[in-house]
Amino acid sequence: MQTETHPLLTSLNPEQQRAVVTTDGPVLVVAGPGSGKTRVLTHRIAWLLEQKEAPPESILAVTFTNKAANEMRERIRRLVSDTAASGLVMGTFHSLGVRILRQNPYRAEELIDLKPNFLIYDTADQLNVAKEAIIHERMDPKQIQPRRMLSGISHAKSEMKTPADVTNDAMSYDQELLARVYHEYERRLRDLNAVDFDDLLTLPLRLFDADPRILEKYQAQFRYIHVDEYQDTNRVQYVMVTALAEVWQNLFVVGDPDQSIYAWRNADITNILNFQDDYPETIQINLELNYRSTGHIVQAADRLIRENRDRIDRPIRTMNPDGDMIMLRELSDQNHEASFIVDEIRRLTQSGRTRPDHVAVMYRTTAQSRVLEEAFRRSEVPYRIIGGLRFYERKEVKDILAFFKLLYNPADRIGLERIIDNTPIGRGFGPRAMEVLLDWAREHQRSPVDGLVSMAPSISPRFKDVSPPEITGSARKAAERIGATLAILQERREKSTLSELFDEIIEVSEYREQFRNGAEDDLQRWSNVQELRTDMERFDTLDPSEALTQYLESVSLVSDVDAMDEGDAGQVTLITLHSAKGLEFPVVFIAGVEEGLLPISRAIEAEPFDRKPLEEERRLFYVGVTRAERQLYLTCATSRISYGRFANSEPSRFLAGIPAEAMKSVTRRDSVGSARTGRFSGRQSGSLASRVQAPVSFDPPSSNEPMHVLPEFKVTQRVFHPKFGSGLITEVTELKNDVELAVEFQRHGKKRLMASLANLEIVES
DNA sequence: GAAAGTGGTCTTTTT
DNA sequence: GACCACTTTC
Numbered sequence: 201m202q203t204e205t206h207p208l209l210t211s212l213n214p215e216q217q218r219a220v221v222t223t224d225g226p227v228l229v230v231a232g233p234g235s236g237k238t239r240v241l242t243h244r245i246a247w248l249l250e251q252k253e254a255p256p257e258s259i260l261a262v263t264f265t266n267k268a269a270n271e272m273r274e275r276i277r278r279l280v281s282d283t284a285a286s287g288l289v290m291g292t293f294h295s296l297g298v299r300i301l302r303q304n305p306y307r308a309e310e311l312i313d314l315k316p317n318f319l320i321y322d323t324a325d326q327l328n329v330a331k332e333a334i335i336h337e338r339m340d341p342k343q344i345q346p347r348r349m350l351s352g353i354s355h356a357k358s359e360m361k362t363p364a365d366v367t368n369d370a371m372s373y374d375q376e377l378l379a380r381v382y383h384e385y386e387r388r389l390r391d392l393n394a395v396d397f398d399d400l401l402t403l404p405l406r407l408f409d410a411d412p413r414i415l416e417k418y419q420a421q422f423r424y425i426h427v428d429e430y431q432d433t434n435r436v437q438y439v440m441v442t443a444l445a446e447v448w449q450n451l452f453v454v455g456d457p458d459q460s461i462y463a464w465r466n467a468d469i470t471n472i473l474n475f476q477d478d479y480p481e482t483i484q485i486n487l488e489l490n491y492r493s494t495g496h497i498v499q500a501a502d503r504l505i506r507e508n509r510d511r512i513d514r515p516i517r518t519m520n521p522d523g524d525m526i527m528l529r530e531l532s533d534q535n536h537e538a539s540f541i542v543d544e545i546r547r548l549t550q551s552g553r554t555r556p557d558h559v560a561v562m563y564r565t566t567a568q569s570r571v572l573e574e575a576f577r578r579s580e581v582p583y584r585i586i587g588g589l590r591f592y593e594r595k596e597v598k599d600i601l602a603f604f605k606l607l608y609n610p611a612d613r614i615g616l617e618r619i620i621d622n623t624p625i626g627r628g629f630g631p632r633a634m635e636v637l638l639d640w641a642r643e644h645q646r647s648p649v650d651g652l653v654s655m656a657p658s659i660s661p662r663f664k665d666v667s668p669p670e671i672t673g674s675a676r677k678a679a680e681r682i683g684a685t686l687a688i689l690q691e692r693r694e695k696s697t698l699s700e701l702f703d704e705i706i707e708v709s710e711y712r713e714q715f716r717n718g719a720e721d722d723l724q725r726w727s728n729v730q731e732l733r734t735d736m737e738r739f740d741t742l743d744p745s746e747a748l749t750q751y752l753e754s755v756s757l758v759s760d761v762d763a764m765d766e767g768d769a770g771q772v773t774l775i776t777l778h779s780a781k782g783l784e785f786p787v788v789f790i791a792g793v794e795e796g797l798l799p800i801s802r803a804i805e806a807e808p809f810d811r812k813p814l815e816e817e818r819r820l821f822y823v824g825v826t827r828a829e830r831q832l833y834l835t836c837a838t839s840r841i842s843y844g845r846f847a848n849s850e851p852s853r854f855l856a857g858i859p860a861e862a863m864k865s866v867t868r869r870d871s872v873g874s875a876r877t878g879r880f881s882g883r884q885s886g887s888l889a890s891r892v893q894a895p896v897s898f899d900p901p902s903s904n905e906p907m908h909v910l911p912e913f914k915v916t917q918r919v920f921h922p923k924f925g926s927g928l929i930t931e932v933t934e935l936k937n938d939v940e941l942a943v944e945f946q947r948h949g950k951k952r953l954m955a956s957l958a959n960l961e962i963v964e965s
Numbered sequence: 966g967a968a969a970g971t972g973g974t975c976t977t978t979t980t
Numbered sequence: 981g982a983c984c985a986c987t988t989t990c
Contacts, residue, residue, distance in 0.1 A: 266980095462979080565977055566977085587979085674966095757980075760979080778977090778979070779979080797977090800976090802977070803977090817977095820978080842976085842981095844982080
């Protein structure tokens with residue numbers, strides 16, 4: 201066939217080629233890690249544009265993050281041309297949902313009661329609404345946790361259950377409570393003209409139901425539909441995809457059941473497992489050859505994932521050389537762990553072969569990033585943290601954004617309360633006044649912002665026909681002031697760019713007042729505020745009426761990974777295992793490979809009744825391991841501080857799945873471990889590996905304090921200090937109850953330390 | 966009403 | 981150990 205020689209196909213293996221040229225009908229690509237699925241997706245879309253002459257807007261590609269979408273678009277551009285690729289519809293399910301809602305503003309208002317200027321609430325906003333709903337239902341937010349309720353609501357929404365459905369299906373008292381809270385939560389969201397993340401998926405479907413012609417429009421448009429990371433889609437997403445693909449049936453999904461790590465977010469793995477049943481015509485293509493990682497890494501990954509019972513056996517393999525051994529290193533505590541990682545990265549980068557941006561440090565919980573970050577900060581190794589507290593979730597940033605959101609959507613009472621509570625403008629306006637204002641708003645069917653504006657001293661004839669809210673006493677002045685300020689801002693909004701509006705907001709809100717003290721974190725927070733202004737300048741070229749909509753939308757939909765800036769390379773990446781999905785790095789460290797952390801304790805607790813969470817943890821580890829191209833380090837600590845107290849931990853059971861030939865273990869040999877387990881001489885390396893490969897024993901949980909028996913220190917011995925890093929002992933002085941040591945540290949020079957206090961660890965040579 | 970102090974909860978992971 | 985919500989004090 202002549203297709204064999206087409207330039208778009210030359211760089212692909214036969215299976216990849218087949219995936220690219222099979223353009224008609226349903227296709228399921230089961231793609232192991234590093235098997236080139238992004239390559240397949242980009243080449244296929246290029247193929248559609250070029251060979252099939254498909255118009256770009258007929259091609260939809262749904263990815264897991266917007267970053268992935270942008271990168272794919274870039275790569276397609278390079279394969280075809282800028283113009284040919286513009287107009288492709290690419291993004292996450294959530295951005296697709298917003299797109300559908302925004303493209304049908306009038307129908308959305310008419311049919312699902314969603315006004316065009318709706319806001320997308322983030323988790324903190326949702327929490328506020330949920331809490332209000334709980335109180336309104338006469339429950340106690342301390343007993344009925346808002347987070348629990350939200351997770352129940354999210355679960356219901358991802359299965360497209362309405363509050364009425366939940367009420368009808370309720371099998372327990374808890375579910376009845378959930379139904380009541382859900383009902384009130386929904387009522388409140390609509391009242392606030394706001395939506396949550398799940399609504400971005402369910403509301404478009406409700407719109408389709410209410411007016412099938414809208415759906416038909418999209419069905420006709422999207423002739424070729426692609427879904428990446430299909431194993432992590434949930435029920436609503438499945439329904440949306442199925443609906444959109446119904447006419448053309450050209451549905452191309454890519455995924456890997458072994459990399460499904462979002463069941464907790466209601467992802468439903470049966471979507472991918474049953475794809476063949478849904479579409480009997482399906483052509484399935486398996487990509488199993490790994491191009492990313494060394495032989496040792498691929499072997500380790502293959503072996504460890506085989507431990508999962510609930511799994512279809514599908515080996516991964518590679519033709520790459522074995523490469524370096526995987527390094528397993530046990531350390532005494534989290535500080536040593538962090539210092540080890542930083543020192544090792546420094547060693548790697550000093551050799552010149554590895555650049556800092558080749559390296560990623562991954563961990564199970566965001567809490568682990570703090571200690572790691574401290575170690576990086578002390579060193580000169582540049583780093584960046586993905587995730588944690590997002591920029592847009594910082595208090596000072598949210599405060600300022602609340603003004604923009606309120607100008608955009610005056611019904612945003614939650615935002616108004618935020619402004620009044622947190623910024624100088626709200627001084628003197630207490631809960632009592634708020635109550636009067638909200639009563640007024642309800643009674644007159646107008647927004648609270650209107651109420652305040654109508655109280656401003658010299659105000660427009662807009663409010664001639666309504667009597668302003670009867671706020672009396674000292675709060676009256678405050679209300680008038682707030683009203684006047686909001687009126688000014690509303691007027692400016694029409695003709696100002698976002699950054700002009702920003703300056704105006706800072707001025708009238710006197711927001712800077714709070715940062716006058718000049719304390720260090722005040723400076724930091726003020727610089728965040730200024731960074732927000734810079735961020736907004738990106739949208740200054742847009743028409744003012746469009747800019748605010750687009751900006752607020754972009755703010756709501758960025759993920760942590762989206763915020764990863766390709767520009768500032770040269771930094772080590774610190775990232776959670778979940779966020780690392782889809783990424784790759786030459787060198788990967790996975791920290792905290794311990795029982796209780798990876799697998800997380802909840803999964804261990806659930807295991808006797810439900811194996812699934814534990815298997816998902818193993819898949820998460822698998823995802824981490826397969827991010828590494830040529831070097832993989834696994835670290836664990838013998839004891840670790842969590843919740844502010846010490847706790848001992850065991851190496852993860854998952855390590856038992858890694859073949860000994862692929863992994864080298866370096867164990868601790870100070871006495872914390874041996875005092876506890878009594879079988880930890882550590883004389884020969886590899887003892888840890890033999891231990892973790894033994895069946896897991898049922899040791900009772902050890903006491904909370906680690907026992908400190910001093911190791912034997914000798915001159916010329918290499919040691920490790922949590923703050924100073926690694927060094928050599930140059931002098932040992934025996935004292936009555938202690939040992940005084942002189943240590944020459946690599947970076948901090950010579951220090952004299954008391955062995956009992958220094959928390960030194962002996963490094964195996 | 967603001968600032969300082971106190972006690973309870975929390976950490977799994979995120980679009 | 982950090983954060984939040986709530987109380988006390990001025």
